[in-house]
Amino acid sequence: xxxxxxxxxxxxxxxxxxxxxxxxxxxxxxxxxxxxxxxxxxxxxxxxxxxxxxxxxxxxxxxxxxxxxxxxxxxxxxxxxxxxxxxxxxxxxxxxxxxxxxxxxxxxxxxxxxxxxxxxxxxxxxxxxxxxxxxxxxxxxxxxxxxxxxxxxxxxxxxxxxxxxxxxxxxxxxxxxxxxxxxxxxxxxxxxxxxxxxxxxxxxxxxxxxxxxxxxxxxxxxxxxxxxxxxxxxxxxxxxxxxxxxxxxxxxxxxxxxxxxxxxxxxxxxxxxxxx
Numbered sequence: 001x002x003x004x005x006x007x008x009x010x011x012x013x014x015x016x017x018x019x020x021x022x023x024x025x026x027x028x029x030x031x032x033x034x035x036x037x038x039x040x041x042x043x044x045x046x047x048x049x050x051x052x053x054x055x056x057x058x059x060x061x062x063x064x065x066x067x068x069x070x071x072x073x074x075x076x077x078x079x080x081x082x083x084x085x086x087x088x089x090x091x092x093x094x095x096x097x098x099x100x101x102x103x104x105x106x107x108x109x110x111x112x113x114x115x116x117x118x119x120x121x122x123x124x125x126x127x128x129x130x131x132x133x134x135x136x137x138x139x140x141x142x143x144x145x146x147x148x149x150x151x152x153x154x155x156x157x158x159x160x161x162x163x164x165x166x167x168x169x170x171x172x173x174x175x176x177x178x179x180x181x182x183x184x185x186x187x188x189x190x191x192x193x194x195x196x197x198x199x200x201x202x203x204x205x206x207x208x209x210x211x212x213x214x215x216x217x218x219x220x221x222x223x224x225x226x227x228x229x230x231x232x233x234x235x236x237x238x239x240x241x242x243x244x245x246x247x248x249x250x251x252x253x254x255x256x257x258x259x260x261x262x263x264x265x266x267x268x269x270x271x272x273x274x275x276x
Contacts, residue, residue, distance in 0.1 A: 007044040008033060011058040014091070014098040015048070021091045021100060023052070040185070041258040042200070053103040054090060069200055070097050072131040076177060076202035079126050085119060086196055087188070104188040104195055111187055111194065113222030116214055117229025119182070119194045124207055124230070126177045133180060133205030135246060136167055142253035150266075154253070157270040163249060166242035173206040173239055180205060182214035208236070208243030216247070245273060 012033050021027065027050055034047030037055065048054040059070075071094070080086035087102040143151045158164075179186075180201040188195045211230055215223045227235055248269065255263035264272070 007058045007060040008036070008046065010096045011044075011046055011056045011098055014056065014058075014093045014096055014100065017091060017093070018050075023090060040198075043198070047103075048100060054100055055103045057099045057101065059097040068131060070094060072129060073200045073202055074099070075129060076126065076179075077199040079177075080123065080196065080199065083122060083126065084190070084193060084195075085122050086199065087190075104190050104197075107184070107187055107189060111184065111217070113215075113218050113225035113227075114229055115194045116182065116187075116218070116222075117211075117226035119187075119196060120179075120207070120211060120214060120226070120230050123179050123196065124176045124210070129177055129202070129204055131203045132175065133178065133201075133203040133209070135170065135205070135209070135250065139250065139253060142250075142257055145257060146253075150256070153266040157266040158249065161245065161249075161270050161273045163245060166245040169239055169242040170206040170209055170246060173208060175204040176207060177202065178205045178207060178210035180210055180213060182210065184217040206239070206243065207231075208239040209247055210243075212240075212243035212247035213251070216251070248273065 015031055015033060018027055018031050029050070031048050031050035031054070033056070034049045036044060037047055038045040039060075042059055043057050044060050046056045046058070048056050074089070074092055074094075077086050077099075078089055081088045087104050089099060089101050091100040092098070143154055146154065179196055179199065180203060181198060182196060186196060186198045188197055207230060211227065215226055218226060227240070252264050252269050
């Protein structure tokens with residue numbers, strides 16, 4: 001509760017800059033802070049009471065290990081917004097790590113593999129960033145934050161699960177800009193278009209990791225459709241397996257840090273990988 005109130009107070013200060021917001025028509029009255037719409041592991045989302053409909057996002061906890069994460073996210077987000085695959089940014093406050101943006105419609109049905117693949121493909125065409133996805137060091141830091149006995153258990157199953165080989169394959173893949181967190185909760189719609197939100201993990205990396213993260217919400221049949229949209233007939237099976245391995249590991253270690261109730265134990269993760 002205290003974190004939520006502190007986040008609301010910080011976002012209220014950002015609203016004081018409303019005269020500087022980038023809108024087609026300037027606001028004629030100060031906007032008001034509306035109710036809390038959602039709260040995730042790192043951000044709180046509030047309705048902004050004004051016309052046009054806007055939302056405010058404010059960070060209440062750091063979930064990205066890179067120090068440059070906010071600036072990188074904003075660069076990728078704005079580039080995506082220009083292509084119609086992210087909500088338009090109206091104002092940002094780097095000091096408060098707050099963003100005012102266009103309000104879009106939530107998903108009213110499960111996303112199809114074809115639509116998700118098309119969105120991934122468009123993201124991968126965005127201009128390159130200077131920041132690279134740091135999966136190896138991120139995994140190392142997650143492990144360092146675990147209790148010693150749990151860290152040792154994870155390192156053991158990582159050796160058994162072929163993590164080093166998988167990581168090396170991804171690192172040798174040709175990098176492009178990836179969202180790296182296209183989970184179901186980070187998808188919305190603008191009209192008939194699928195749009196991605198929450199770009200904090202955006203960085204240069206392997207498409208195969210990006211696709212593996214996104215495909216976690218799909219059935220096997222829909223996953224095939226997604227892969228075809230992104231790679232066509234050129235999909236590399238070894239890289240697909242590597243992406244699946246590292247995506248499932250990163251998700252599991254992230255859950256141990258930020259969503260402990262749903263975090264798998266190491267042996268469960270390894271068994272889910274087929275034991276090797």
